[in-house]
Amino acid sequence: MSADPQIPLRADARRNRDQIIAAARLIFAEYGPEVPMEEIARSAGVGVGTLYRRFPDREALIREVAVDNFSRVLQDARAAITEEPTWWQALVRLLYQSVELHLSIQLAMLSKKALEIVKDDPAITQLRDDLLVEVDTMVRGAQEEGDLRPDVGAGDVAMLFALLLRQMESRRPEIAEMSTARCITIMIDGLRANPGTPLPGRPLNRHDIN
Known part of the structure; x- marks a missing residue:
């Protein structure tokens, strides 16, 4: 330990x-x-x-990095909620700003050992749940304001971001950074209210991705 x-x-x-x-x-x-x-x-x-x-050991270091990482993202989320004038702007800020979330997703997706640590550690689980609560609050608030399409949930936003970041691979860092920003912008446009194409099924909530 x-x-x-x-x-x-x-x-x-x-x-x-x-x-x-x-x-x-x-x-x-x-x-x-x-x-x-x-x-x-x-x-x-x-x-x-x-x-x-x-x-x-490596497990102890991975655990501490994950705790530090999720803490940073949670702080980002709470700062966005406090400082931005609308729920939509808070959500957009979090999606653009949280490079830390990229690492969290990589740790969970790209290493079986890291996935087991991130999944089973009580402190990490609590931080992850707290973050999803904040995202859920942003999503509901942005929907009430009329800025976010009504047929998505916090789970949809989390899954979209996870799928997006998993694809961000490039030998040139500047291309990876630019493509991430472009894809996030495209994703945000798809989350805006008054979408042209109805989504199948039902909105995914934060409990659906546990």
């Missing part, structure tokens, strides 16, 4: 921990969670021994 998060860390220990998590987030997003731990330590600017003192 990693060190007890309830025990305050010294400033240098906290800095090392934050550097490791930040490095792992970037490396996992680009190469997946199976990258050698030595590479993560080197990228974080710490020794391998320091890494293993904070995170004794």
Whole structure:
């Protein structure tokens, strides 16, 4: 297990921990969670021994990265709700802004081991559920305002974004970034009210994707 998060860390220990998590987030997003731990330590600017003192195995590091990641996305969602003038604008901001959500989806989709950790960890499950509640609030609010098509639910939005990000592969980072932005824009246009094509079935809610 990693060190007890309830025990305050010294400033240098906290800095090392934050550097490791930040490095792992970037490396996992680009190469997946199976990258050698030595590479993560080197990228974080710490020794391998320091890494293993904070995170004794890969599972512990993946778990902490996922917790950190979902926490960031949840903060993004709540900030968007607080700061944007409409529910629709809050939803659009979250979809454009949350690159962190990309990593969460990659961790869940591209690694069986990571999927098991993300799926079964109580803290991650709670953060994920809290995020879906916020998305559900945005969706209902945007529908009441008349900006979001009435025949979608929070589960539809989550699944659309997951499917979109899974396809974002390119050898050139600038092309991947541009294509992500373009596809999100196309998706947002499809979510606007007064759609031309009715959707089959029923709206997917946040419980449908558990």
